Amino acid sequence: MAAWIKMIADEDAPPSLRRVFDHVRAPSGSLDNVMRIHSLRPHTMAGHYDFYMSVLHHPDNALPGWLLEVIASYVSILNDCDYSLTNHFANARHLMRDDAKADAVIAALKSDTPEAVFAGKELAALRYAGKLTRQPGDMSRTDVEAMREAGLEDGEILEINQVCGYFNYVNRLLNGLGVTLQGDTIGYYKDRPDPEEVAP
16 A cells, blocks of 8 residues: 555546646656655645745755755655655755765665765755754744854745745655655656766
């Protein structure tokens, strides 16, 4: 069973739901369970997909995709969401194109020591995301100022905030409804051309 509530299969979907399915399919053509879990309320599926694409895959984002995926992975680790971690660290690894670096990054994130591999802007982003995930009621202006002092611009800070907020949402969607990876295609970039960006 891929979830604790009913999910509608492609072959059982009425035409209106099939249209939403086709809108939200991954580049590989698969409809992963993170989207299919909405099949009883397709309007939330469409909203979820549009939010996801704007947060991680919009061309107007300024921060590199690999960093956004690392932030996503860190939030997912803190929330014990193996579904998101499996997918989004696969994405981060793909974008880094450096297995040794990726291995060091995932080890640091899992041990909650991002400072072991990151500094400057990247470390400030991860520290902010970590605090916002664990202690949202304790956030203060100084948390944003620390990112500015590390060299992040306000638009980039907003991107970090949105990735953190999205993954706190989606981790709870997945964990709260028992969604598994059964039948999924792992990672967004399967069968896609490699993007230009590479982690330094």
